[in-house]
Amino acid sequence: MxxxxxxxxxxxxxxxxxxxxxxxxxxxxxxxxxxxxxxxxxxxxxxxxxxxxxxxxxxxxxxxxxxxxxxxxxxxxxxxxxxxxxxxxxxxxxxxxxxxxxxxxxxxxxxxxxxIVDVVVSKLKRFKANDVADIEAMASRGLVDPKRLLERFRLALDANSMSAMSDDYGRFVANFRQVQRDFLFVDETEFDLPDWAD
Incomplete structure (x- = not known):
């Protein structure tokens, strides 16, 4: 236990x-x-x-x-x-x-x-060393489907677009693309973000 x-x-x-x-x-x-x-x-x-x-x-x-x-x-x-x-x-x-x-x-x-995939999405916000280690561990175990992660990430962007965290969407996207590149070994997705998103 x-x-x-x-x-x-x-x-x-x-x-x-x-x-x-x-x-x-x-x-x-x-x-x-x-x-x-x-x-x-x-x-x-x-x-x-x-x-x-x-x-x-x-x-x-x-x-x-x-x-x-x-x-x-x-x-x-x-x-x-x-x-x-x-x-x-x-x-x-x-x-x-x-x-x-x-x-x-x-x-x-x-x-x-x-x-698991929603936990990975949530960790793209903070993306500290422990968060990155958690994401890498899930990816290395084959528990993160790249297409499903992209779908859930897009839904999270939509769901939080009116919140204060939307100002940090540029950083979230950069973190997501790093996960795609370094842990899932797939092509990085291009996103059209509003001008105000850093």
Whole structure:
């Protein structure tokens, strides 16, 4: 069992609330890659379990149980971080897959994992060393279809064209073309961007 799965189980055991409809937790970021492949990226401080935005009360309780510096986070070397909506660069609708094996063991939560290709798209925004390593790892495992990545990237550009991040589209495109060239070994795609996109 991975540290992330163990953290989910401990969060579920510690959760206090009425039984019934389970709370959906949508996992994004590198942990989503690890839950869908044999990939594991060890970090000095542990991994960040990024969860898409939830109600304020649920967020507060989750952070108190599994946020950075909590006993559960220290034990599993994974801490939970809530990512505000509007921050991730994603196509709309983003694609999530149920974590069936994990969900069968959970009472209060229902875990959905962001699709590998959509995670790769989201990492084109920040494109730090860890993001590049994650993308390369997925590409080297044959888990990133170039045509599907192009399709999802175009959808993300369209979906976020009215947001503040559209000012950085030129950089996102350059990052995407680097992935095509260096990791997928396909011809770089030409994009027609507005003049205001750098």
């Amino acid at each position: 991975s540290p992330v799965e163990a953290l989910f189980l401990d969060l579920d055991r510690a959760w206090k609330g009425p039984e019934g409809d389970r709370i959906t937790l949508r996992v994004i970021g590198s942990v989503a890659l690890m839950l869908q492949s044999d990939y594991a990226r060890a970090t000095k401080d542990g991994d960040v379990l990024e969860i898409a935005a939830l109600s304020e009360e649920v967020q507060r309780r989750l952070q108190k149980l599994g946020g950075e510096g909590t006993p559960l986070a220290i034990r599993h070397r994974v801490y939970l971080d809530i990512v505000r909506s509007g921050i991730p660069f994603l196509p709309k609708p983003a694609i999530y897959h149920p974590a069936d094996d994990l969900n069968a063991k959970l009472k209060y939560f229902y875990v959905e994992i962001l699709d």
